[in-house]
Amino acid sequence: MTNVREHVYEPFTEQSVLVYLENKGLITDIEQVTCKEVGDGNLNYVFIVKDLQTDKSLVVKQALPYAKVVGESWPLSLDRARIERQALQEAAKYVPALVPEVFHYDDDYAVTVMEDLSDHVILRKGLLEGNLYPHISAHIGTYLAENLFNASDEALGPIEKKKLARQFVNPDLCDITEKLVFTDPYQNAESNSYPENLQETVKSLWEDDRLIFEVAKLKKQFLTEGETLLHGDLHTGSVFVTEKSTKVIDPEFAFYGPAGFDIGAFIANLTLNYIAQQERADENKRTEISEYLLETIEQTWAVFEKRYRELLLEKGFEERQRTNQYADYVLEKIWQDTLGFAGCKTIRRIIGLAHVEDIDGIEDEAGRLQAQQRAIETGRSLVFNRTVWRSPKSLTAYLKGLAK
Amino acid sequence: MTNVREHVYEPFTEQSVLVYLENKGLITDIEQVTCKEVGDGNLNYVFIVKDLQTDKSLVVKQALPYAKVVGESWPLSLDRARIERQALQEAAKYVPALVPEVFHYDDDYAVTVMEDLSDHVILRKGLLEGNLYPHISAHIGTYLAENLFNASDEALGPIEKKKLARQFVNPDLCDITEKLVFTDPYQNAESNSYPENLQETVKSLWEDDRLIFEVAKLKKQFLTEGETLLHGDLHTGSVFVTEKSTKVIDPEFAFYGPAGFDIGAFIANLTLNYIAQQERADENKRTEISEYLLETIEQTWAVFEKRYRELLLEKGFEERQRTNQYADYVLEKIWQDTLGFAGCKTIRRIIGLAHVEDIDGIEDEAGRLQAQQRAIETGRSLVFNRTVWRSPKSLTAYLKGLAK
Structure with missing residues (x-):
């Protein structure tokens, strides 16, 4: 019942996430951005990608197939990325100012690209x-x-x-x-x-x-x-x-x-x-x-x-x-x-x-x-x-x- | 979210249901069976198919895409045939003697073939x-x-x-x-x-x-x-x-x-x-x-x-x-x-x-x-x-x- 095609999914790196974003047209020039993974790595990767010229930035959140925080290796469905993204989108219908904006998602990669809230x-x-x-x-x-x-x-x-x-x-x-x-x-x-x-x-x-x-x-x-x-x-x-x-x-x-x-x-x-x-x-x-x-x-x-x-x-x-x-x-x-x-x-x-x-x-x-x-x-x-x-x-x- | 492929589905007749059953190997000789539709036609067709030689019989229940009983034409999902069949199968795990036995089903046709209970x-x-x-x-x-x-x-x-x-x-x-x-x-x-x-x-x-x-x-x-x-x-x-x-x-x-x-x-x-x-x-x-x-x-x-x-x-x-x-x-x-x-x-x-x-x-x-x-x-x-x-x-x- 998951929406994730497991054979497509792979965890991103600070490099590969940029290639992905460029392919999707979400960044224009790989050379002009910085990328930093800031998640705690327990449940998800969180990459902050910043355009050096415009200073605009976005967050790429990717679910990992386990939850280290819960047990040494508690497997977790990647479908939660879809659930999280859809929950954000539901909330945005009613209180758009109170949730991060979703720019892009990809259930195969269990990825949501959204507003960077580093100023918060x-x-x-x-x-x-x-x-x-x-x-x-x-x-x-x-x-x-x-x-x-x-x-x-x-x-x-x-x-x-x-x-x-x-x-x-x-x-x-x-x-x-x-x-x-x-x-x-x-x-x-x-x-x-x-x-x-x-x-x-x-x-x-x-x-x-x-x-x-x-x-x-x-x-x-x-x-x-x-x-x-x-x-x-x-x-x-x-x-x-x-x-x-x-x-x-x-x-x-x-x-x-x-x-x-x-x-x-x-x-x-x-x-x-x-x-x-x-x-x-x-x-x-x-x-x-x-x-x-x-x-x-x-x-x-x-x-x-x-x-x-x-x-x-x-x-x-x-x-x-x-x-x-x-x-x-x-x-x-x-x-x-x-x-x-x-x-x-x-x-x-x-x-x-x-x-x-x-x-x-x-x-x-x-x-x-x-x-x-x-x-x-x-x-x-x-x-x-x-x-x-x-x-x-x-x-x-x-x-x-x-x-x- | 329905499991029924609507382009395949069509309501059976007393004739076409027999062709279907023969194709599926559920009856062996179309000439040796009788078929009678006994449903009230409000929600479902119910065909009783009887083998003239063995006197064995079975019931073919097919959902119709509307509910005449509720309103003149209240459209109803054919997916209910799957739900009914799966509910029968769940019950059969625990109280097989208290539900009709399911012999065959086909979600595309919204059909369940089951035990005939005409003696009840x-x-x-x-x-x-x-x-x-x-x-x-x-x-x-x-x-x-x-x-x-x-x-x-x-x-x-x-x-x-x-x-x-x-x-x-x-x-x-x-x-x-x-x-x-x-x-x-x-x-x-x-x-x-x-x-x-x-x-x-x-x-x-x-x-x-x-x-x-x-x-x-x-x-x-x-x-x-x-x-x-x-x-x-x-x-x-x-x-x-x-x-x-x-x-x-x-x-x-x-x-x-x-x-x-x-x-x-x-x-x-x-x-x-x-x-x-x-x-x-x-x-x-x-x-x-x-x-x-x-x-x-x-x-x-x-x-x-x-x-x-x-x-x-x-x-x-x-x-x-x-x-x-x-x-x-x-x-x-x-x-x-x-x-x-x-x-x-x-x-x-x-x-x-x-x-x-x-x-x-x-x-x-x-x-x-x-x-x-x-x-x-x-x-x-x-x-x-x-x-x-x-x-x-x-x-x-x-x-x-x-x-x-």
Whole structure:
């Protein structure tokens, strides 16, 4: 079912990618460009190709047939390049300013050629440097509302939704999420990764049958609820920013799942940053950063909710979807799922395979341990309180209680 | 995305189908067979081909590119022939005795050649003739448990489930169900069909905002919850029976949806028959038939639940799915969905496009009206009480209250 002709595919080099681009007419003179591979080489190559005369540049992203980051050699379908590219193109229909522009693609080579965003910085990195981005909540809230609504049954109706959903069946990458977010952190799995001094906290989590059962329910939702086209991995490392611009990148985990998963991922990563900042930030900047992060959590949901409701009331496929009662119902479900998935996403970043620099980079060992324990406890609270906490205010009030 | 090469396809005639079968080596001598088209011509051709010398026979079912039954000319993808055939083949892996055997298929011609079941009778017809089939609940309960479990995430794990689900994306036929079961009966739609003297009852249903909202929720579940591979149209007209044998036919509506939908469809049709029998059955047989039907409703669920739990505990893909706590959770959800969908299925058969002979065939006009009103009211109770009624006993107690 892959669109990639494996016999054609080969990984590019900094040289061969230029020959390819010239053949496709995407660069005119091989001698007048520079090319640099800047990917981490775990999942993809990322070549930045710059025209020396015009100073214009583009990015060539090529999928590799394995995922070193997950296991020593976890084979991965190259079809994810198609999925990522199509997800970018879907998003460009609704929020073109919030995603990189796609200039060219080639499913045989698992390649997408797109806008170079080297003038942007990864949001996670920017936040860790203590920068505040005032437009993030408006941009990400809008990105979420437009994408999550416009791919739903309520926007597309019976036929178009199913056709689109079929394009985004994504077994390999969903498998990674299922294992690393919902399964492995809750048992003694080989993929787990946490420091020795966290063993006791982790063990008590593995013995928390009530939590494990709630996470099993959330996993079942993730597996079965094909509500809309998700980004699938919307953490702060998937967002490029400048002071004014926001670009959501890397939707290779895109699939039809529960809308709350994307929102939960984003809120979880802001939450992790908040917890980390209590240990990291200068005392005289900590209050400002903390307030900014809590405001961003609240506003991201507020912007999302307002716009999603507008879209549903204006564009709901059926008359009876265009009511506030139905909107309340849909948004309440999304909110509860957001909290539950945010909880799983918070916990996995401490115990599971892939960590976040926010926490791991805390230099003081005692502070780092404290942040790790707080993150796990916050994750637990998010999961347990998902039907109790009625708005982001409940979460931000909880987080305020963790402030230094 | 269809597998049918439209330029090859043409509808067979009683003559051309024999030439086709001879070419494929499925019959040896055209002169020694009889062929009769017995389909209703609304959706499909059904040819029964009988060898005069051996008296062996087979059925050739061919999809037609429209659905006369739905609208004057509602075009329908021929791909449904592939879906039906593959659904039969999936079921044959687990319950070969409960489905017709597939001998040959040809997606270009939208054709499936299968076991002839002319010695069986359609369950709806058998029940209307006053026959009791003692094995129905065991057979259908098993059919439901095996099929609904074995295509689920819990049985197949992350990769195989998604590959199978992709095969069964079925926009055209889901569209029919969505309109005729969840939408049109709840508004003044052209497709509706009900007698003049029911207008008042129907009007009060259209004004029942609480019911309409609950049905909107059930529709959202039908649209988004891809739990397992459903038959998709499991009414008593999709079941062939003899005293000892049960064969589930016609899974062309198959798709990944909520497990309770199939069980609800079957229970709704037994419920409709029960309501009808209060008006139809001879007084001295009515008690026996009524008790049989209530027992069949209870036992179908009991057999399903027992076997589904066994399968989950034995074969659950993950350790934490193989617990009674998780099984309770999954089965409680399926039960609630069963009631809700049974409610929608009951109402649609009175107000919507496609009726059932059980009710429509009641000769006495007052009796027929009474049955129609009771069916609508029962449907409403099923929807409203889906989280209240804890077992089939609640439903059968309700139905006993309707007995003459």
